[in-house]
Amino acid sequence: MEKVPGAAAPAKGGARAKLIRLVYLSMRTRDLTAEDVDQIEGRSEANNLAAGITGLLIAQGQYFYGVMEGPRRPVMQRMEVVITDDRHMGLRILREEEIVARRFANWSFARLPDETTTRSFGMPLPGSFILELSRRLA
Numbered sequence: 001m002e003k004v005p006g007a008a009a010p011a012k013g014g015a016r017a018k019l020i021r022l023v024y025l026s027m028r029t030r031d032l033t034a035e036d037v038d039q040i041e042g043r044s045e046a047n048n049l050a051a052g053i054t055g056l057l058i059a060q061g062q063y064f065y066g067v068m069e070g071p072r073r074p075v076m077q078r079m080e081v082v083i084t085d086d087r088h089m090g091l092r093i094l095r096e097e098e099i100v101a102r103r104f105a106n107w108s109f110a111r112l113p114d115e116t117t118t119r120s121f122g123m124p125l126p127g128s129f130i131l132e133l134s135r136r137l138a
């Protein structure tokens with residue numbers, strides 16, 4: 001039990017393991033089908049929960065904006081998998097920082113309407129929400 005890597009249980013200094021937060025931006029490589037999105041959401045939720053990772057993933061238009069937080073090792077291991085996922089490319093780590101407390105209680109996924117959709121409702125956005133967010137964090 002105490003040998004399970006990344007377990008949320010406070011085994012061998014687990015409760016005090018250094019927490020980090022990664023903030024990243026990437027671009028999707030193709031149009032994502034509903035199945036792609038379901039799969040990303042489903043696997044991420046399950047894997048992250050098992051690894052003690054919290055955070056969020058926002059998809060808007062061609063961009064993904066993600067935050068991952070948790071003990072350094074599991075976060076880095078998960079990021080190694082995510083970074084090679086061919087459903088997106090050009091992943092840029094905007095921030096990597098040690099944190100004392102988590103900002104997110106669990107992992108969640110959100111899809112924002114892209115700008116073209118929003119524009120057709122007569123409410124133009126000043127620019128991609130995700131890009132604006134990443135500019136503020138860079």
Ligand SMILES: Cc1cc2nc3c(=O)[nH]c(=O)nc-3n(C[C@H](O)[C@H](O)[C@H](O)COP(=O)(O)O)c2cc1C
Nearest residue numbers: 040043044047048057064066078081082085087088
């Ligand atoms: C933008 C993006 C973000 C992702 N974020 C996560 C994540 O936070 N956690 C995760 O386990 N998988 C994430 N994935 C999926 C992984 O790349 C990979 O497909 C998945 O972890 C494989 O899980 P499995 O081996 O359990 O099927 C993400 C994929 C994309 C395209």
